[in-house]
Amino acid sequence: MVTRVDFNFGDDGSQESVVVSSDQLARVVSAVLQDKVLLSERTAPHDLWRDIAAVTRLLEGLADWRERAIVAVDESGAVDRSSLGVAASMGAAKLYDLLERHGRPRNQTRLTQVEVLENRVTSEEGEWDPARVVATMNSYGWETDDRRARALLRALTDHEVLEKIPNRGGRAVYQLVSPRDWLYCLDPERDTMENGPSTPARVARLAGEDPGSTEWWLGKPLKRMREGDRLWIYFGGGEGKIAAMARVKSSPRPAPIGSHKPYEFDAELDLRATTALSKSPVRLEEMDQKHPQACGEMRAADVKLAEARANL
Template sequence: MELLRDIARASRLIQHVEEWRELVIVQADKLDADASRVNLGVAAGMSPSKLYRILERHGRPKNRTPLTRLEILESAITAEGGEWDPARVIRTLESYGFETDDKGARALLRDLNRDRSLERKPGVGGRAIYLIPGAGREWLHVLDPKLDTVDEGPSTSARVSKLASEDTGSGRWWLGRKLKNMRAGDRLWIYFAAPEKKIAAMAEVCSEPYPAPAGSAKPYLVKAALHAKATEALQRDPVRLEAMANQHPQGCVGLADEDLALLLKHVAF
C-alpha cells in the first residue's frame, strides 16, 4: 500500500510538472515571438510535432509569424540576389517554426512554381534553382511565311509591318508548345525565317498561352499586340541572323541576352 501511495504522489507531481512546463513553454513562445521554435523544442526535450500540439492546445497557431511561406521565401530570395535551393528553404522554414523535410521543401517549391510565385531553372548538378520571376520576359518568336499565319493571313515581314502601322490591337499568335512562363507584359521579338533571315518586328504579349481550337495547325495560341514604333524601327534596320547569338532559331524560345542588347540598340528603347 505504501508503494502505491508513493506512485500516486509521484504521478501527481509529474503531472503538475508537465502542466507547469506546458505553461512555461507557452509563455516563452508569447514573450519572444522572434525566437526559433526549433530551439524551444530542443530546450523542452520534445519533437516539433509534440511542441506544436502543446502550443495549439493553448491557442498558439503553428504559423505564429505574420508572414506567409511565400513572403518568407520572397524575402530570403531577394536578400540572396534571387537564387534559392531546397536545403536552404528547409533551414528558413524551420527557423520560422515550420516542420518540414527535404521532400516537403521540394513540394512547396513545386507549388510556388505552379502558381508562378517562383520560377524554376536548371541548376548545378541537376539541382533546381528557383527565382522570383522578373517583370517581363523576352521571347524570340520564329515565323516561317510558308508555314505560319498571323491573324489568319500570311506572316510576311511586309504584312506584319502593315498590321503594326494599322494598330489593330491584339492578334492571335501560334505556339507549338505551352510556354508556362509566358505572361502578359512579355515581349515577342519576331524573327522571319524567309526570304531574309532577320528580326524585323516586336509584339507585346497580352495573355497567357491558351489551347487552340481542335484541329488547329499548332496546339496553342497567345494574344499579342504589335508594337508600332519598335516594328517600324526594325523594318528600317533589322537584326539579321549573322549578327545574332542564336544561330539556330526555332519555334518560340527565350531571347539570348546578347541578342536583346543588340535589339534594344536598333529600336532605341
C-alpha cells in the same frame, strides 16, 4: 487620474466605453500579479465592488479585441494556426469555430496561402516586387534554412513568382521570375497574320493600326511562356531578320479543333519596337542563333542586340 478606453463591439460598429481610474488599474493589476483579491484590509468592499464592475467591462472589451486580433493574424498568414492556437490558449476545434464565425475557411488550402503571399509581395501596380519578397521573409522571421521558409519558397515557386536555380555551390538559389524573350519565326510565303501575308512591311502596318491582342499559333505547348513575355518576330525565307516585336498577353492553351496549329496564345504587336526594328532589323548573319525554327527561348546575345535595335 481617469483613463477612458473605447471599444468597438461586434461587426455593427457599436461602441462602448470603459472608464477606469489609475488607482483602480494599479490596485487590480497589483492584486492579479500577487494572486490576491485584497491587498490590504484597508480596501473597502465598496471600492472592490466598483473594481469588479470596471474590470468586467474591461474584460469584455479585451475579449472582443482578442477575437478580432486572432482573425486578423489568420488572415495575414504570418503565423500557422497551430502557433496561433497556442498563443490564444485554444484547442483546434474552438479556434476553428471562432474563425468560421468570421468567415475564415475551416481548412487553410494551398490556394489560400498563395493568395496571402500574393497580397504581401505584389506592388501597387500589380507587379511582383523583389523588395517585398525579402521583406516578407524578414517579417516572418524566417531564415532560408527554416522549414517554414522553405515552404514559402516552394509556394512562390509553384506559383511562378520565383524560380529555382539549382547547383549553385550545392545550394539552391531562388530569384524572381523575369519576363522571358521568345524568338517567333514566320515564313512570309506560307504563314498568314490577320488573314493576310506575314511580310515585315505588313506586320509593321498592323502594329500601327493597333489591332490589340490577337491569336498567335504554336506547334507545341511552351509551358514557361506567360503574360508579360516578349516575342521577337523573325521573318524567314528570303528575309532572314528580326523585324518586329510583340508582347505576350496570355499563357499558351489548346487551340480549337481544326486550327492551323494545336496551341495558341494571345499577343499584341509593340508599335515602338516594331517601328524601330523595321528600320534597323537584326539580320541572321548578326545573330548567335543561326538556325531559327518555330518558337523557342531567345539566346541572351540576340536579346541584347534586338533590344538595342528596338531602342529599348
